Amino acid sequence: MNALLTSSQRQLVRVISESGPLSRTEMANLLGLSKAAMSGIARELIDLGVLHETETVYGQGRPSVRLDLHPECAFFVGISLLEDPAPMILSDLNGKIIARQAMPLSRDPQVIAQAITEGLPRLLEAHPQAKEKLSGIGVALSGFVDETQSNCVQSTLLGWQDVPLAKIIRECSGVETFIENDAKAVAVSEKLFGSAREIQSFSVVSLGDGIGCAHFIDGKLYRGNHGGAGEIAHCTIEPGGSPCRCGKRGCLDTVSSMKAIKEVSRAEGLECTSLSEIEHEASTGNAAAIRILHRAGSALGLAIANLIQMNDPGMILITHVEGSFDGLFGTVVNQAIETNVLPRYAGQTPIRVKRVDGDVWARGAASIAAHNFLIGPNSN
Amino acid sequence: MNALLTSSQRQLVRVISESGPLSRTEMANLLGLSKAAMSGIARELIDLGVLHETETVYGQGRPSVRLDLHPECAFFVGISLLEDPAPMILSDLNGKIIARQAMPLSRDPQVIAQAITEGLPRLLEAHPQAKEKLSGIGVALSGFVDETQSNCVQSTLLGWQDVPLAKIIRECSGVETFIENDAKAVAVSEKLFGSAREIQSFSVVSLGDGIGCAHFIDGKLYRGNHGGAGEIAHCTIEPGGSPCRCGKRGCLDTVSSMKAIKEVSRAEGLECTSLSEIEHEASTGNAAAIRILHRAGSALGLAIANLIQMNDPGMILITHVEGSFDGLFGTVVNQAIETNVLPRYAGQTPIRVKRVDGDVWARGAASIAAHNFLIGPNSN
DNA sequence: TTGATTTGTTCATTTTCTGAACTTAGTGTC
DNA sequence: GACACTAAGTTCAGAAAATGAACAAATCAA
Numbered sequence A, B: 001m002n003a004l005l006t007s008s009q010r011q012l013v014r015v016i017s018e019s020g021p022l023s024r025t026e027m028a029n030l031l032g033l034s035k036a037a038m039s040g041i042a043r044e045l046i047d048l049g050v051l052h053e054t055e056t057v058y059g060q061g062r063p064s065v066r067l068d069l070h071p072e073c074a075f076f077v078g079i080s081l082l083e084d085p086a087p088m089i090l091s092d093l094n095g096k097i098i099a100r101q102a103m104p105l106s107r108d109p110q111v112i113a114q115a116i117t118e119g120l121p122r123l124l125e126a127h128p129q130a131k132e133k134l135s136g137i138g139v140a141l142s143g144f145v146d147e148t149q150s151n152c153v154q155s156t157l158l159g160w161q162d163v164p165l166a167k168i169i170r171e172c173s174g175v176e177t178f179i180e181n182d183a184k185a186v187a188v189s190e191k192l193f194g195s196a197r198e199i200q201s202f203s204v205v206s207l208g209d210g211i212g213c214a215h216f217i218d219g220k221l222y223r224g225n226h227g228g229a230g231e232i233a234h235c236t237i238e239p240g241g242s243p244c245r246c247g248k249r250g251c252l253d254t255v256s257s258m259k260a261i262k263e264v265s266r267a268e269g270l271e272c273t274s275l276s277e278i279e280h281e282a283s284t285g286n287a288a289a290i291r292i293l294h295r296a297g298s299a300l301g302l303a304i305a306n307l308i309q310m311n312d313p314g315m316i317l318i319t320h321v322e323g324s325f326d327g328l329f330g331t332v333v334n335q336a337i338e339t340n341v342l343p344r345y346a347g348q349t350p351i352r353v354k355r356v357d358g359d360v361w362a363r364g365a366a367s368i369a370a371h372n373f374l375i376g377p378n379s380n
Numbered sequence C: 001t002t003g004a005t006t007t008g009t010t011c012a013t014t015t016t017c018t019g020a021a022c023t024t025a026g027t028g029t030c
Numbered sequence D: 001g002a003c004a005c006t007a008a009g010t011t012c013a014g015a016a017a018a019t020g021a022a023c024a025a026a027t028c029a030a
Helices: A007-019 A024-031 A035-048 A109-124 A128-132 A165-173 A182-192 A258-267 A275-283 A287-311 A328-340 A358-374 B007-019 B024-031 B035-047 B109-124 B128-132 B165-173 B182-192 B258-267 B275-283 B287-311 B328-340 B358-374
Strands: A051-057 A064-069 A075-080 A086-091 A097-103 A134-141 A152-155 A160-163 A177-181 A202-207 A211-217 A220-222 A316-320 A351-355 B051-057 B064-069 B075-080 B086-091 B097-103 B134-141 B152-155 B160-163 B177-181 B202-207 B211-217 B220-222 B316-320 B351-355
Touching (some): A007 A024, A007 A035, A007 A358, A035 A051, A035 A064, A075 A109, A086 A109, A086 A358, A097 A358, A109 A165, A128 A134, A134 A182, A165 A177, A182 A202, A182 A316, A258 A275, A275 A287, A287 A328, A287 B211, B007 B035, B007 B064, B007 B358, B035 B051, B097 B109, B109 B128, B128 B134, B134 B358, B165 B177, B177 B358, B182 B316, B182 B358, B202 B287, B258 B287, B287 B316
Parallel strands (some): A134 A177, A202 A316
Antiparallel strands (some): A051 A064, A075 A086, B051 B064, B075 B086, B086 B097
């Protein structure tokens, strides 16, 4: 099932992946191909089991038959190295999670590869066809990943420097493997499976202990010249502010990350260990809690507003790990975005919020493998 | 000469435009084509007069012959509507200015079209072959231009709203015409003719009475979802700062644009009408001048640093109209960039500075027409 | 039932690319 | 200077991919 698709086949798969089920004629028009060519390519993909006919649409003339990706034409395993135990899921081509389990996290790549290899049979146990049609493994981690999606250039969390993790897992498990940064993996997942399917340019801002960010530009994940695109966490947001672990001062990370919020709370004498608790304190009128959330929310909103000004994305997706986003913090973020965006564009950029858990990261990881199956590695 | 090139021909033209003269074999490898296919396509383009053989490179085996774009295979007219009188130039495919003149500026699109139509014969007078091979007209203006490069969506300077300028000029002059925003035109010009030929992702920050910005991302001009990418001027840089004409407060525009610098100088009682004079005052120790330049420079530097953090471009090109960039202002800008970029990436992003005059804008305008000749309108 | 209408298929033809053999124009060695 | 060696570029038959036009199929509308 690793069969490489021809470039026309991939174009077709891509357009369906973006727009959902389409008739042959619609696709021919979208791709600028003749009906004759479309007919042939569609036939090939149906024979390969990648596409299948879905509903029939009646209008004037002969009804059209919509083609869609066959969700069970390929399966993917996704693993998130963001928590311990590490979630490990099996997903189909719709991003639906078919099976899940967990594996112990390690800092030793070899041990990780071993754990994955041992976990695979159990994950696939009850799904014989997934076993047969397993297309690849995706791994999401916190850190920098090179553009081949094979090497982890640097990860503070895992203590890595130039680790060829994909190769190690591939050799150990015998399955094609790709790795990706966590925020970028979620962005790909949203593009393939989620709310960004039809949006060509959007950004994901992922809020957790740290702050991550990824950009899709003109339908492609944009990594930047040195792989550093999306380093919103170290945008200076409070010039001359608190020192950051990166070496400079006033980074967004020092103000708006969950870690920073909790640290500041502790320093201010609040007995809170989670965002929800701080939110609760704020709702009861605790001035310190209100101040902290205001400061963090304004900073994040300002950074996002600047991102909108710079790049004019078609959507911003804010993912957050803890608590909810409908308290004071979320309100302030949204307000700050509105007040710092050109009035002309205010409200023009949809801001979506999504609470994520381990499954979302793992699904994001799986989507990296799915992307390689659908679009190909040279993201062309 | 408006003959549409086939898609393979355009690919080839594009790769030469990016990398300079290449041998057939090198291009075949770069494009993933067979030597046989390359041979044919190169022959076609040579026969069309688009390519020509240049130097011969000796090594082991048969020497290779580099092919390059024939600079005189097409000519372009570029007009800048940024000043009065408006510069109008004739350029070849290398961006070399062959002839120049000026025309009166107007706010009436019809009058502009008329002036261009009347100016054309004079511009082409001494260049019969340019007359024959004139491929298109490009117009640079301050304002928003839609993605078809035909309509000016909005221009404060010209007082326009949804003006189909390209169509008007095309119909009046009979020559294919494209329009573009000034900063974007300079970005295209740098990509085609200038220092960014081989850089896939870079940003231009243009410093004048206002502040403009344009991004090239993965080899393509990126316009953003609503055509608003690059609105760095209205990034909030001093939260709660001075009101901006856009309606919000503390925009970069209110601090670092030439207009703002001059206004603040006047308000502070400095008798200066140009940046050079303020620089001179600063160099003699005038505290107000030093303060103004520091504030403006830090703000611009911070904005550029944030841009680097967000997008990790391969180069930043700062263009400025007045004075020089090696005084206090430029120094502060560079310092502010350095201190606000992740230490890991500090110094990794080349910052280039270029002083521009009317010719540069007009050449940028011409490059829009050249881009449409070389790469095609659907910038694919 | 008939005609209009639009989808999708078939097939001969054209266009585009490939693989392999070949020609060409040099360098290096004895 | 003759000879092998090397790599660039060409040629040409054949494969692959796309097209255009004719046609078959499936419905609605009258």
